[in-house]
Amino acid sequence: xxxxxxxxxxDDSGPTxxxxxxxxxxxxxxxxxxxxxxxxxxxxxxxxxxxxxLAGTSVGLANFHFDSKERLFEATLLHLAHEQRGIxxxxxADPSLTPAERLLAxxxxxxxxxxxxxxxxxxxxxxxxxxxxxxxxxxxVADLDDERLDAxxxxxxxxxxxxxxxxxxxxxxxxxxxAFYDGLWLNMLLYPDDFxxxxxxxxxxxxxxxxxxxxxxxxxxxxxxxxxLDQEADDA
Numbered sequence: 418x419x420x421x422x423x424x425x426x427x428d429d430s431g432p433t434x435x436x437x438x439x440x441x442x443x444x445x446x447x448x449x450x451x452x453x454x455x456x457x458x459x460x461x462x463x464x465x466x467x468x469x470x471l472a473g474t475s476v477g478l479a480n481f482h483f484d485s486k487e488r489l490f491e492a493t494l495l496h497l498a499h500e501q502r503g504i505x506x507x508x509x510a511d512p513s514l515t516p517a518e519r520l521l522a523x524x525x526x527x528x529x530x531x532x533x534x535x536x537x538x539x540x541x542x543x544x545x546x547x548x549x550x551x552x553x554x555x556x557x558v559a560d561l562d563d564e565r566l567d568a569x570x571x572x573x574x575x576x577x578x579x580x581x582x583x584x585x586x587x588x589x590x591x592x593x594x595x596a597f598y599d600g601l602w603l604n605m606l607l608y609p610d611d612f613x614x615x616x617x618x619x620x621x622x623x624x625x626x627x628x629x630x631x632x633x634x635x636x637x638x639x640x641x642x643x644x645x646l647d648q649e650a651d652d653a
Contacts, residue, residue, distance in 0.1 A: 444482050444492070446472050451493045456536035460543050460550055465489070490550070491557050497532070497540060498558045504529050505565060509572075517632050520572045523565070524625055527598045528618035538606045566591055576632055590628065597624055 450472035454463045465486055469479045483489040505526035509519045527533065544554040566588070573587040598621055604612040626633040 440482075443474070443478070445496075447474065447479055447482055447489065448493045448496050451489055452497075452536055452540055455493075455543050456539040460490070460547050487553065490544075491553055493540065494544060494554065494557050497537060498561045501526070501532050502561055502564070504532060509568065516572050516575045520569065520576065521622065521625065521633075523569055523572070524594070524598070524621050525618060527602075528614055528621065530614065533602070533605070533614050533617075535606055535609060538602050542603065542606060566595070569594075576629070594625070594628070597621070 447468060450468045451463065454468050454471055458467065463486070465479050465483075466476055468489065469476045472479070479489075483492060505523050508522035508526050511519075511522070514522060544550040569591045570587050573591060601612065601617040601621060605614065605617055
């Protein structure tokens, strides 16, 4: 009887929902600590030991989740990229939006309070500015960047077709817009007292209206309802 019970008892050595959730939470805790560490110390000054200290975990536990600093950097970058992707896709997916409103929603998403924080902006520029880190960036994020670019180009193309004016090179136009938004991000990082998130969002909308006055004439300066953008985030 005892042997039969032992044989039929469920194996409790495998992963359980509770264990899986705890593992995800621990990884996110380490990623958040990595964001804070890179923002404070830069890529070269970030170590597993410093991240573990910020996260309140042991170095051994950090190494269990990420077997190298590069793996930790990759996971951090991918986390931020997916965060951005989820926000712009959620905004643009609203079926009630016109193509012009959908384009505006994607632009506004770059200044959402959840992603447009100085400590997070510091991560992007850290990867863009370091020769070795750029290799990681292209490997991890390039496809997600292209996805947003392709979606925006498609919207811009449909806008041109709807207005009876096909754009000669919508991809180049979008690349120029992206560079403008990256420049606003850089100014937010360098001059936080002079470049506030909501003001930069409004500048981005004004830039969009200046580029496509026929599409946004009269209402371009009026942003879509965005309750998550109504206050400056505590993003120091």
